[in-house]
Amino acid sequence: MMASALADPKLLLFIAGLIAATFVLSTSRSKPGVEGTVAVLNSSLLFATVGLASAVWTWIIHNQLVIGDASEFCTSEGIVQCGSVIGDPRYNNLFGVPWGVVGALAFTALLFLVLSIRMDVHAKWSETYTNYSWYAGLAGVPFLIYLIGVEAFAVHHICPFCTISHLSLLGFLGSVWLLRERRENKNWY
């Protein structure tokens, strides 16, 4: 069951996105100056985009589950599956708003911040926006811990698409941490 869930082409696409973002991030360390900064920003953009797409995907699954049919989008058996997590009415929303929508809004904000910096790395506000990105990403961590806790201790299932969103946020934070490091080390440009 776990193997079938992980062999989902959509999931593999998201995983490929995460791997690409991580690869771009890892190559940035060897690049000096603005070239490296742009590479880190590209990585941040990729993480935010994958996070946005996976969050929207979980919203699609949520909508399917509400009408009682998600078989074409996500398996509903085994430990690794979406049905028991996204379909659980006790935990699948934040004050009535599906977590997928919450995640999509959050990643939209992060995407805007890093896209702005990426479009003008020398702008005066780029440092401020880097800090905004860092703190906005950190704000998502308590929610991430809560949702992982729900998966592990309440519903006892792991939703792979939710996990992609969680990893995207962590990857995003890692990339923004490197951005701040470049700024502090005078290695921004």
Next chain:
Amino acid sequence: MSRRRKISEPKGKDEDVRVIALLATLGVVTIVGLAAIIVSPPVKVGPLEGEIAPDFIEKAYSGAEWESFRLTDTYDERMTLVSFLDTDCPHCWDEGATLSNLHSTYNNDVQFITIAVQLSISGHDSSRDEIEAFRDKTNYEGCYSGSQNCIDRPGSAHSWTYVDDIDLSIAKDWDVPGTPFSIILDSNGEVVWNQAQSDNHPNEDVEQALARLVG
């Protein structure tokens, strides 16, 4: 005379790219959002007619142990009558007989689920033991605000599932104004009759509604 070149920080672009970034982000989100809506249109969840009934997972009693119960797991080809009762409510005392009669008439076409709540009224002090006794009509002093033995409840013993909603969590999601209160769902979980929406079906009680909907 040698000229010294001053090294300065690179200057940003003249135009403010943040507006362009914002528009680009909103464009991406709009496309992704529209695609999501086309692939899987969001449905309205709520207790009103035409909406998908809010799902819930709670402990329920069907004559043996209190077990985890999920509403959407019960949907089959039949309609579902969801009735909210309070074991201490005088009107619910009589509703027990109404439900018994309805069940004997519509059992093949309608599945019955009772949500046992505890209204925030003085003297209403329910418990799982009391819910069991109300359902099974067994010896328990405590029904009808503690003034009646549950074994004396009108109607026959009920054979369907009773859900524990003493904390009113389901009742809040379903906007239950009081008890007894009934909602009828179709086989997909869509609300087709809500007792509170009498404007849609004037003077129609649950019995008449079932007669109209089931035939």
